[in-house]
Amino acid sequence: MHKKNVLVAAALVAAATLTLSACGGESSPKQEDGRTATNITPTKEKAATVLDRPYTKPNLVLKDTNGKEYDFREATKGKPTLIYFGYTNCPDVCPLTMSNIAVAYKKLPKAEQEKLRVVFVTTDPERDTPKELGKWLKGAGSPDFIGLTGDFPTIQAGARQLGVSIEPSTKDKDGKVTSMHTKQVIAFSPKTDAGYLLYTDEATADDYTADLPKIVKGETP
Secondary structure (H helix, E strand, C coil): CCHHHHHHHHHHHHHHCCCEEECEECCCCECCCCCECCECCCCCCCCCEEEEEEEECCCCEEECCCCCEEEHHHHCCCCCEEEEEECCCCCCHHHHHHHHHHHHHHCCCHHHHHHCEEEEEECCCCCCCHHHHHHHHHHHCCCCCEEEECCHHHHHHHHHCCCCCECCCEECCCCCEECEECCCEEEECCCCCEEEEEECCCCCHHHHHHHHHHHHHCCCC
16 A cells, blocks of 8 residues: 555544543544644554644633633743643543643653643633632642633634534533543644644553653654
8 A cells, every 4th residue: 555545544543533522532633624634643652643734723812720811822822832621520531631741741850841831721611710720730730730711612612723622511310510522632832833743542641751851842752
């Protein structure tokens, strides 16, 4: 099979594994214009999917854990940045993802920690107040991580710019509230401000530990 066809086929297989679900799952990553993002490094050895059509940072203005306005695009300009959409009442995927990133973050030299921005955007803003986000991030991630909340339509619109699917929180027959969202972590380069890497929930603490030093420099793992 031609090399190009192999790459395309592998990318389609990777995209097909992504489905929307409660506190996890992915729909196929989409660009803002609706095009499916493709993978140019579909090797199993790599945790990161390198996008051939990098994402532009979303126009997303929300409130941080101190209740202050946070303009994601401006505040992270020229900074290596990871963004993840989830919610604090998630029973498994969200805390595990943030914990994995935190393990890797804490192994970085202090100077590199100061450069990196790790941003958690709630998909359940009715319950995730700035105070709740701050408290949760200290336990699930790091007090240095940035938690953002606001009105749901704004969050959903920002997520869509990154191919992230989220739906309003719902209650099941037992009254349990769940939030439907995809679970990819997107990394932005400090050199281009483009979202060039995508991680699924299969990425481990070791994966992030190996990749973060390169992401801080704007390199491809």
